[in-house]
Amino acid sequence: MDKQQILSKNQQIIFDIIEKAKEPIKAYSILFNVQKKGIKAPLQVYRALDKLVEIGKIHKIESRNSFVACKNSNCQISKATAFSICESCEEVSEISDNKLSKYLESFQNKAGMKFKKYNLEFFGLCKKCSVK
Amino acid sequence: MDKQQILSKNQQIIFDIIEKAKEPIKAYSILFNVQKKGIKAPLQVYRALDKLVEIGKIHKIESRNSFVACKNSNCQISKATAFSICESCEEVSEISDNKLSKYLESFQNKAGMKFKKYNLEFFGLCKKCSVK
DNA sequence: TACATAATGTTATAATATAACATTAATTAA
DNA sequence: TTAATTAATGTTATATTATAACATTATGTA
Ligand SMILES: [Zn+2]
Ligand SMILES: [Zn+2]
Ligand SMILES: [Zn+2]
Ligand SMILES: [Zn+2]
Numbered sequence: 001m002d003k004q005q006i007l008s009k010n011q012q013i014i015f016d017i018i019e020k021a022k023e024p025i026k027a028y029s030i031l032f033n034v035q036k037k038g039i040k041a042p043l044q045v046y047r048a049l050d051k052l053v054e055i056g057k058i059h060k061i062e063s064r065n066s067f068v069a070c071k072n073s074n075c076q077i078s079k080a081t082a083f084s085i086c087e088s089c090e091e092v093s094e095i096s097d098n099k100l101s102k103y104l105e106s107f108q109n110k111a112g113m114k115f116k117k118y119n120l121e122f123f124g125l126c127k128k129c130s131v132k
Numbered sequence: 133m134d135k136q137q138i139l140s141k142n143q144q145i146i147f148d149i150i151e152k153a154k155e156p157i158k159a160y161s162i163l164f165n166v167q168k169k170g171i172k173a174p175l176q177v178y179r180a181l182d183k184l185v186e187i188g189k190i191h192k193i194e195s196r197n198s199f200v201a202c203k204n205s206n207c208q209i210s211k212a213t214a215f216s217i218c219e220s221c222e223e224v225s226e227i228s229d230n231k232l233s234k235y236l237e238s239f240q241n242k243a244g245m246k247f248k249k250y251n252l253e254f255f256g257l258c259k260k261c262s263v264k
Numbered sequence: 265t266a267c268a269t270a271a272t273g274t275t276a277t278a279a280t281a282t283a284a285c286a287t288t289a290a291t292t293a294a
Numbered sequence: 295t296t297a298a299t300t301a302a303t304g305t306t307a308t309a310t311t312a313t314a315a316c317a318t319t320a321t322g323t324a
Contacts (some may be wrong), residue, residue: 008289008302028279042304046281049254049315051302062194062249065280084245103235107254109227113216115256119195122239124247140271140320157313171276178312183271197280199313 005055013037014048015069018058024066024092053078061085061092063121071098080105082120088129095122137187145169146180147201150190156224165220185210193217193224194252211249212237212256218258227254 002114007015010130018025018035025047031045039045047098049067054079058067070078082095082104104118139147149165150157163177171177181199184190188210195217202210203226210239214227214236236250256262 010262010303015147026279027281029255031299042281043305045285048304062253063244065299084241084243084247085246093241093243097239097241100239104252107229109216109225109229109254111216111225111259113254113258114262115216116195116219117255118248118252119255120240121194122135122245122247122253123251124245125250126245127243130246142272174312175274175314176272179271192268 004123005057007052007057008048009031010039010044011051013039015057018052018067019069023062023067023090024068026063030067045095058092059083061121063123064090064092064121066092068092068094070094080081080095081118082122084122084126086122086126086129087123088125091126091128095120137189138178139184139189142171142176142184143180146177147184147189150184150199151177153200155222156193156196156200158196158198162199191215191226193200193253194251195232195255196222196224198224200224202226213250214252214254215248216254216256218256218261219255220261223258224258227252 013034014030016132017030021114025044027049031039034045036073049058049060053060053067053096058069059081061076061083062066062127068083080101082097082100084095085091086125100120106122107118109115142191144207145166146162149162152185159174159177159181159228161173162181163171165179181190181192185192185199185235190201193215198226199254213221214229216225217223230251233237236252239247239250
């Protein structure tokens with residue numbers, strides 16, 4: 001429940017950038033943004049990203065290779081994530097829907113595999129783009 | 133409903149390899165496999181992959197950057213896909229579950245965005261790996 | 265045939281991500 | 295409070311994934 005976590009220097013710098021960004025942001029765009037702060041190598045960015053994903057402060061949008069800050073207090077440490085993605089303007093929102101997450105968390109496939117995690121990405125046109 | 137489609141030479145070669153593979157296969161692994169058949173450049177592979185995804189003969193496993201043949205006659209032209217992924221052995225299966233797809237196809241988020249497509253990836257341990 | 269569209273071939277390069285190894289900082293436990 | 299352990303950082307090089315740009319050939323259609 002409690003996501004509180006002390007971030008290291010690089011983790012904090014990189015998290016701040018992702019949180020301030022209004023749209024998903026890519027690793028090398030983050031790298032470009034933090035070079036003035038002394039983070040010079042891709043690996044420094046990727047390590048911070050890995051950790052931030054692990055502790056659920058950010059999520060990776062897999063279909064876009066980009067990252068967003070978590071907007072959802074109950075996506076249990078990044079184990080259950082759902083997003084809507086506009087295929088026109090690329091706007092991404094994290095979906096917070098209790099019924100949906102309950103449904104997916106309890107989903108059992110025929111092979112009886114027990115799931116620990118899921119990621120769901122919906123694609124379509126956002127309201128703005130669908131009137132154009 | 134009818135996925136029948138005549139494939140071009142490169143598309144057929146690449147589809148055959150993906151279909152024969154028992155596990156998800158990556159673009160450059162496909163490239164390696166088809167070099168003896170005269171397909172020499174990444175772009176030739178990626179173009180065939182794009183087309184095969186578009187017509188629903190294969191799907192991309194986004195979290196793995198790999199491709200599998202569709203095993204499911206009713207995942208309407210790749211618009212609605214769900215997979216289970218074992219985090220230990222990386223086995224991937226396409227989930228075919230009518231209730232799940234009905235549920236997700238009719239899902240409406242709060243922003244009222246109309247979805248045309250979704251992709252869902254479940255992660256866990258397959259039966260084999262969970263007894264280890 | 266002629267026109268349009270789809271697919272192919274080719275070279276170069278962009279974008280995304282990790283390996284390997286050395287060093288420093290923070291945490292834990294004797 | 296020091297030693298041991300673990301987490302984070304720094305750095306260089308390289309691996310992996312994907313697309314741009316342009317020329318050519320094949321296929322479908324009027
Ligand atoms: Zn979240
Ligand atoms: Zn939009
Ligand atoms: Zn399918
Ligand atoms: Zn397994």
